[in-house]
Structure formats: C-alpha cells, structure tokens
Amino acid sequence: MDAGVQETVNGAVGLDAAFATSAYRPMSGQFDADVIIAGAGMAGATLALALHQAGLKPVLIDPAPFDTQLAPSFDGRASAIAYACFRQWRALGLADALEPYAQRIEQILVTDGRTPGAASPGASPFFLRFDAEEIAERADGEPLGYLIENRRTRAALASAVQAADIEVLAPARVVGAAFGPHAAAVSLADGRTLTAPLAVGAEGRGSVLRQAAGIECVGWDYKQAGVVATVRLARPHDGVAHEYFLPSGPFAILPLTDQRVSLVWTESVARAAALKSVRPEVFDAHLARRFGGFLGRVEVEGEVFTYPLSLQLAERLTRPRLALLGDAAHGVHPIAGQGLNLGLKGAAALAEVIVEAARLGEDFGAETVLERYARWRRFDTVALSAGMDLMVRLFSNDNPLLRLARGAGMAAVNRIGPARRFFMQQAGGAVGDLPRLLKGEAL
Ligand SMILES: Cc1cc2nc3c(=O)[nH]c(=O)nc-3n(C[C@H](O)[C@H](O)[C@H](O)COP(=O)(O)OP(=O)(O)OC[C@H]3O[C@@H](n4cnc5c(N)ncnc54)[C@H](O)[C@@H]3O)c2cc1C
Numbered sequence: 001m002d003a004g005v006q007e008t009v010n011g012a013v014g015l016d017a018a019f020a021t022s023a024y025r026p027m028s029g030q031f032d033a034d035v036i037i038a039g040a041g042m043a044g045a046t047l048a049l050a051l052h053q054a055g056l057k058p059v060l061i062d063p064a065p066f067d068t069q070l071a072p073s074f075d076g077r078a079s080a081i082a083y084a085c086f087r088q089w090r091a092l093g094l095a096d097a098l099e100p101y102a103q104r105i106e107q108i109l110v111t112d113g114r115t116p117g118a119a120s121p122g123a124s125p126f127f128l129r130f131d132a133e134e135i136a137e138r139a140d141g142e143p144l145g146y147l148i149e150n151r152r153t154r155a156a157l158a159s160a161v162q163a164a165d166i167e168v169l170a171p172a173r174v175v176g177a178a179f180g181p182h183a184a185a186v187s188l189a190d191g192r193t194l195t196a197p198l199a200v201g202a203e204g205r206g207s208v209l210r211q212a213a214g215i216e217c218v219g220w221d222y223k224q225a226g227v228v229a230t231v232r233l234a235r236p237h238d239g240v241a242h243e244y245f246l247p248s249g250p251f252a253i254l255p256l257t258d259q260r261v262s263l264v265w266t267e268s269v270a271r272a273a274a275l276k277s278v279r280p281e282v283f284d285a286h287l288a289r290r291f292g293g294f295l296g297r298v299e300v301e302g303e304v305f306t307y308p309l310s311l312q313l314a315e316r317l318t319r320p321r322l323a324l325l326g327d328a329a330h331g332v333h334p335i336a337g338q339g340l341n342l343g344l345k346g347a348a349a350l351a352e353v354i355v356e357a358a359r360l361g362e363d364f365g366a367e368t369v370l371e372r373y374a375r376w377r378r379f380d381t382v383a384l385s386a387g388m389d390l391m392v393r394l395f396s397n398d399n400p401l402l403r404l405a406r407g408a409g410m411a412a413v414n415r416i417g418p419a420r421r422f423f424m425q426q427a428g429g430a431v432g433d434l435p436r437l438l439k440g441e442a443l
Pocket residue numbers: 038039040041042043044061062063064077078079080081172173174175202203204205208226227228264307308325326327328334336337338339340341342343
C-alpha cells in the first residue's frame with residue numbers, strides 16, 4: 001500500500017476533508033488515487049492499464065489476488081475476443097504476452113442442429129458461414145476474432161499491472177461506499193476507507209458499488225448452465241469455430257492454439273451438474289455423441305467447469321462519482337461470446353472519457369462527464385444484450401414453427417453477402433464511433 005492510502009487508513013486525510021474539497025488536481029495527493037477500481041478481473045485490470053498509460057493513478061481492489069486468479073481451477077473458460085478489443089490489448093502493450101496463446105478465428109459455422117449429434121449427417125441443412133477473408137480489406141487482414149484461454153489473459157494482465165507498478169490491494173474486499181459531492185469513499189472489509197474523485201464498479205454481477213449507489217438491475221435466469229471443457233483433437237481445426245443450436249441451448253466448439261478446442265455446452269442446470277460429476281469415460285461418451293465423427297478422436301484435458309447463465313442489466317451505467325464496468329453493468333448469455341467484449345469496449349470508452357476530461361482540467365467524477373461514457377455505451381450494451389436474449393429464446397427450443405423461421409432466416413443471411421459482412425463487422429466490434437484504444441491507438 002502506498003503512503004497516500006496509508007494516510008487515509010490512519011485517518012490523516014478524512015472523508016470530510018475529501019468531500020469538502022471541490023477542485024481536483026490529478027496526482028495531487030489529495031485523494032488515495034485518481035480512480036478506485038473495485039474488481040481486478042479482466043475488465044477492471046484493462047481499465048487500470050489504460051488509465052495508467054495516460055498518466056493517471058488507479059488503484060485496483062480484489063478479494064482474489066492475481067496468483068489465485070491464475071490457478072488452473074479458477075477459470076476454465078476461453079473467450080472469443082473481437083478483433084477491435086484485441087487491438088486495445090495491443091495498444092496497452094500486451095501483444096507479446098498474448099499472441100503466442102491467441103488462436104485466430106478464420107471461419108465461423110453456425111448450424112441449426114436439432115437432432116442429437118449435431119455434427120452428424122442428420123443435422124439441419126440450415127447453416128451460416130462467416131469467413132474472415134470476406135472482410136479482410138476492411139478489417140486490415142484481422143481474423144474474425146481471437147480465442148484465448150482466460151487464464152492466459154489474466155496472466156498477461158497481471159504481469160502488465162505489476163510491471164506498471166499499479167497499486168493492487170488484494171486480498172481486499174469492497175463492502176460499501178458513500179458518494180459525496182466531490183469524492184467517492186470506498187470501504188473495505190478490513191476497515192480501511194479509500195477516497196477518490198471516481199470509483200468504478202468492476203466487481204462482476206454482484207457489484208457492491210452498484211448496490212451502494214442504489215442502482216437496480218433487470219434480468220432473468222435462463223435456467224441453463226454452460227458446461228466448459230478443453231479438448232485435445234487428433235486433427236487440425238483450421239481456425240474454424242462451430243456453433244450448433246440445439247433444443248437444450250447452444251453448443252460451441254471454439255478453436256484454441258496447440259490443436260485444442262474449448263467447448264461451451266449449454267444444458268439445463270440439472271444436466272450440467274450431472275455432466276460435471278460423471279466419470280471421465282461417461283463424459284467422453286456424451287461428447288462423442290455430440291461431436292459425431294467430424295473432428296476425429298478427442299480427449300478432454302483438465303477439469304470440467306459449469307457456469308450458471310442469466311441476464312442481468314444495470315438500469316444505469318453511472319451516477320455522480322461512480323461508473324459501472326463489465327459484468328457489474330451487464331451480464332449476458334455467452335451465446336455469441338460478447339460478455340467480456342462488452343466490458344472491454346466499456347473500458348476503452350470509459351478510459352477515454354476520464355483521460356480527456358482530466359487533460360482539460362474537468363472533474364472526471366462529475367455527472368456531466370460520466371454521462372458521456374453512459375451515452376457512448378448505452379445503445380451498444382442494450383442492443384447487444386437484447387440481441388443475445390432474443391437468440392437464446394429463438395434457438396433454445398424445438399418449436400417446429402420457430403425452427404422453420406430460423407432456418408429460413410439463416411439461409412437468407414447466408415445468401416446475402418452484405419448481411420453476412422454486417423454481422424462480421426458487428427462481431428468484430430469495429431463499428432460505430434470507436435474509442436481510440438479500439439482502433440489500436442494509445443490514449
Ligand atoms: C461459459 C461462459 C463463456 C463465456 N465466453 C465468452 C466469450 O467467448 N467472449 C466474451 O466476450 N465473453 C464470454 N463470457 C463472458 C465473460 O466471461 C464475462 O463477461 C467476463 O468474465 C466479465 O469480466 P469482468 O471483469 O467484468 O467481471 P468478473 O470476471 O466477474 O470479475 C470481477 C472481479 O471482481 C472481484 N470482486 C468480486 N467481489 C468483489 C468485491 N466485493 N470487492 C472487490 N472486488 C470484488 C472478483 O474477485 C473478480 O476478480 C463467457 C461467460 C461464460 C459464463
């Protein structure tokens with residue numbers, strides 16, 4: 001902990017003093033940090049790096065120290081990262097650490113497979129095919145996205161945060177906050193209190209800062225769980241991602257480096273729990289039924305993980321002295337691999353808003369400044385969340401009428417080049433008014 005934090009913990013700089021001061025001078029020592037970020041997950045750590053690179057002083061707080069987050073049992077998922085979000089990590093200096101583990105997604109094949117064994121010849125003939133080559137010119141030769149195991153991303157972010165000497169309080173848990181006219185005061189479970197002109201809630205779905213600010217959420221439980229496993233293949237996957245829409249929910253086969261794939265297998269909560277606890281031979285047998293023979297011999301590597309799936313959207317992204325980021329603001333179904341991407345797009349926009357305001361001498365925790373972030377992110381967040389929700393409802397069932405409609409829809413999109421390219425650009429995250437980091441530029 002640095003001297004500034006110690007001062008506040010010991011009471012030398014009290015809350016009243018912080019709340020009473022109106023003019024904020026970055027790095028003046030008046031507060032413990034410029035921005036307190038609750039949650040050192042992938043969204044929070046990305047924001048911290050962006051702010052630090054632009055000369056501001058963030059502090060990260062998390063009950064799980066980076067060492068815990070890197071353990072193989074912490075997070076078995078891999079994430080599809082849109083190419084614009086990957087550009088941001090490049091701009092933050094993470095390329096060397098990430099590129100050896102980033103698998104290019106060259107093609108995505110989406111099939112409405114309603115029979116068991118989606119990859120078998122009995123699967124639906126309706127499919128969609130997205131090919132990186134089709135948008136190569138506009139995307140500067142980028143693939144459709146990258147697949148990276150979360151533990152690799154966490155390791156790269158942790159080293160970059162440590163190398164930048166960004167202050168990390170961990171293990172430490174945020175338990176409450178007060179939002180005054182000029183500062184946020186964030187309380188930790190160990191009795192410490194930190195102050196800053198702005199606090200960011202990046203602590204995931206159970207955000208304490210969101211609750212402390214009285215921001216409500218809307219959403220629902222899908223009564224589904226994602227079963228996640230890493231699988232080694234006997235033959236190359238050629239960078240092709242497969243998504244099958246089955247009545248129980250989507251089943252994704254996502255290419256990883258080193259001839260492996262990450263499976264995200266959506267099932268009812270009870271079936272998912274059963275799959276997690278079955279003997280490896282039984283799991284393999286289920287897997288072989290789902291895969292059919294098209295990927296050859298497969299072998300599960302490591303643990304099988306399950307994640308409950310729900311939709312949870314905060315009713316607002318900001319209030320004076322607080323901004324919400326990542327899953328704290330929006331938790332979506334992984335059907336199209338957009339959850340973390342939304343958080344990374346949010347980090348890019350929020351960092352730019354804060355840094356520009358600080359450079360102009362504005363109070364970046366003020367409502368008028370934070371409203372720029374909310375305006376920038378609101379439409380994309382709500383549109384994507386609603387889109388994901390619609391997809392889950394449309395595809396996670398076996399209603400014959402819906403089956404016909406979605407098959408016809410997929411076949412139509414597949415035949416129309418501009419429609420296909422529209423979806424690819426959207427998934428790449430490189431549309432609309434892009435923050436500089438998403439264009440690969442430093443702040
Ligand atoms: C099966 C599955 C597959 C997915 N696949 C993809 C994909 O392919 N692409 C994609 O973009 N997204 C994907 N997602 C979504 C993605 O994983 C999440 O959106 C992302 O992890 C959210 O990151 P975050 O940093 O916002 O929150 P989190 O990862 O939840 O991090 C929150 C952090 O806050 C900390 N914290 C918690 N409480 C406190 C507290 N009181 N005080 C301080 N810190 C606290 C936690 O320890 C944690 O480190 C998937 C999700 C699932 C379930």
